[in-house]
Amino acid sequence: MIIGVVGTGVMGRGIAQLFVQSGHEVRLFDAEAGAAEAAYAAIMAMLERLAAKGSITAAALDAARPRLLVCASLPDLAGCAVVVEAIIEALAPKQALFADLEPIIGEAAILASNTSSLTVSAIAARCAVPGRVAGLHFFNPVPLMKIAEIIPGLRTDPAVIETLRALIAGTGHQAVTAADQPGFLINHAGRGLYGEGFRLVEENVSDFAGIDRIMRDGSGFRMGPFELMDLTGLDVSAKVMQSIFDQFQQEPRYRPSALTAPRLAAGLFGRKTGEGFYKYEDGLKVEPGEQRPPEAPPGITVFVQEGARRDELAARLVRAGASITHDSAAADIILLMPWGEDITTAALRLRLNPARCAGVDPLMQWERRLALMLSPATTPFAANAAHALLAADGSKVTVIADSPGFVTQRIIAMIVNIGCEIAQRGIARAAEIDPAIQLGLGYPAGPLALGDRIGPARIVQILETIQHITGDLRYRPSLWLRRRAMLGLSLLHEGQPR
Numbered sequence: 437m438i439i440g441v442v443g444t445g446v447m448g449r450g451i452a453q454l455f456v457q458s459g460h461e462v463r464l465f466d467a468e469a470g471a472a473e474a475a476y477a478a479i480m481a482m483l484e485r486l487a488a489k490g491s492i493t494a495a496a497l498d499a500a501r502p503r504l505l506v507c508a509s510l511p512d513l514a515g516c517a518v519v520v521e522a523i524i525e526a527l528a529p530k531q532a533l534f535a536d537l538e539p540i541i542g543e544a545a546i547l548a549s550n551t552s553s554l555t556v557s558a559i560a561a562r563c564a565v566p567g568r569v570a571g572l573h574f575f576n577p578v579p580l581m582k583i584a585e586i587i588p589g590l591r592t593d594p595a596v597i598e599t600l601r602a603l604i605a606g607t608g609h610q611a612v613t614a615a616d617q618p619g620f621l622i623n624h625a626g627r628g629l630y631g632e633g634f635r636l637v638e639e640n641v642s643d644f645a646g647i648d649r650i651m652r653d654g655s656g657f658r659m660g661p662f663e664l665m666d667l668t669g670l671d672v673s674a675k676v677m678q679s680i681f682d683q684f685q686q687e688p689r690y691r692p693s694a695l696t697a698p699r700l701a702a703g704l705f706g707r708k709t710g711e712g713f714y715k716y717e718d719g720l721k722v723e724p725g726e727q728r729p730p731e732a733p734p735g736i737t738v739f740v741q742e743g744a745r746r747d748e749l750a751a752r753l754v755r756a757g758a759s760i761t762h763d764s765a766a767a768d769i770i771l772l773m774p775w776g777e778d779i780t781t782a783a784l785r786l787r788l789n790p791a792r793c794a795g796v797d798p799l800m801q802w803e804r805r806l807a808l809m810l811s812p813a814t815t816p817f818a819a820n821a822a823h824a825l826l827a828a829d830g831s832k833v834t835v836i837a838d839s840p841g842f843v844t845q846r847i848i849a850m851i852v853n854i855g856c857e858i859a860q861r862g863i864a865r866a867a868e869i870d871p872a873i874q875l876g877l878g879y880p881a882g883p884l885a886l887g888d889r890i891g892p893a894r895i896v897q898i899l900e901t902i903q904h905i906t907g908d909l910r911y912r913p914s915l916w917l918r919r920r921a922m923l924g925l926s927l928l929h930e931g932q933p934r
């Protein structure tokens with residue numbers, strides 16, 4: 437196939453490299469003089485590096501050379517079956533480009549836009565044949581991020597979507613069809629981690645590094661929300677947050693944070709400016725030091741509240757030298773493992789003395805890290821003793837302030853809920869949501885599988901409890917989630933086609 441790539445910046449180069457490597461002829465065009473030539477040189481240098489490393493064969497490199505061409509003007513794209521635009525992210529230039537291309541390309545040729553935030557239907561609106569226009573959204577760096585979203589505009593011919601899906605499948609990337617809705621599938625799904633991360637810091641539950649450590653160590657995420665935003669750049673992430681919130685008509689689930697504006701004003705964008713949520717030295721993140729655990733006072737007696745991991749927690753405490761009592765009134769410390777509750781609410785519900793109560797998040801992978809949660813009434817003695825006992829065997833412990841659902845329950849429940857909402861809105865088929873999100877966002881599992889693993893009913897319980905305690909509608913469970921939890925069905929269950 438002959439494929440045109442217009443706009444040969446970061447994304448255009450990656451897209452061109454992917455298609456050339458997959459055996460297509462690729463024609464590069466950029467409005468800025470010399471830009472397409474620079475892209476050509478960069479792509480060739482990249483392919484040569486891959487050949488030198490043995491990632492591609494010398495024969496593949498030789499075959500690729502004549503397939504990549506630089507175009508001096510738009511009419512040179514005349515023979516293309518598909519033209520992908522990756523120009524500036526603004527509606528008018530994209531509409532103008534497609535209108536200019538229409539008389540040049542053949543009747544059956546496809547116009548694809550790599551837009552991340554504009555409406556595909558709007559980009560198509562000024563074309564004579566809007567049916568030939570679709571979104572084809574890649575992620576940076578294109579050759580390594582093995583996923584592309586294919587977005588039909590409201591007037592896109594279904595055959596165009598089939599052709600683009602086959603084209604993407606031929607590159608070895610995964611194709612996912614997503615509706616022409618704000619953030620499509622993957623950027624929409626990303627709201628859970630970022631949005632709830634910010635909410636936790638706004639509530640002073642922990643600091644940025646504390647939240648990241650809990651998500652990384654305790655939940656198996658490759659990176660926490662703030663490390664990730666430092667990588668993407670807060671300048672980019674903040675715009676996406678605001679745009680998705682506005683496009684969804686101020687839906688509270690996507691509410692951005694007041695913490696971003698001062699950071700943007702101060703130029704704390706992340707790695708690209710040398711400082712964001714973290715400082716960077718020689719390109720490496722400086723990890724802030726962690727609180728050292730206190731020494732455990734001897735002879736501590738602990739009451740551990742009933743729960744699925746009660747015996748496991750009690751055994752840890754005994755190994756650390758504590759004794760377990762079944763009389764809460766006789767205990768120095770009372771440890772709770774609530775779902776969706778904060779320690780204040782749980783202690784009062786259970787008629788336990790809040791001054792002696794602390795919580796341990798039952799959702800976390802304790803072999804890597806524990807979160808110890810304190811109520812405002814927890815005494816320093818109880819807090820220190822609990823911290824010392826949990827850390828006695830060298831385990832990492834993050835102490836957090838009272839939060840309904842700790843850190844992981846809140847963030848994961850939001851990720852699951854937004855994944856369910858994507859399914860409920862029909863933005864993508866349930867079966868395609870998880871693989872796309874795993875590839876696009878690097879999560880340990882997709883949101884629907886994560887929800888199934890924890891249990892849909894438990895996710896509903898967490899969300900409803902947080903909603904009850906905070907009064908915030910952002911936590912209301914998606915209908916997709918609520919119904920499947922009530923019916924005992926998997927979150928991947930589509931139901932009957934309409």
Ligand SMILES: NC(=O)c1ccc[n+]([C@@H]2O[C@H](COP(=O)([O-])OP(=O)(O)OC[C@H]3O[C@@H](n4cnc5c(N)ncnc54)[C@H](O)[C@@H]3O)[C@@H](O)[C@H]2O)c1
Nearest residue numbers: 443444445446447466467468522523524525550551552576
């Ligand atoms: N950078 C990302 O991570 C990312 C990810 C997904 C999608 N996108 C989208 O991809 C598109 C390109 O982003 P980028 O980061 O590669 O930008 P970029 O600034 O690196 O490159 C844009 C290129 O387009 C050229 N250009 C601008 N207007 C043009 C026109 N009218 N005709 C021809 N060429 C023109 C510029 O000269 C430049 O070379 C945007 O729509 C962006 O939203 C970016």
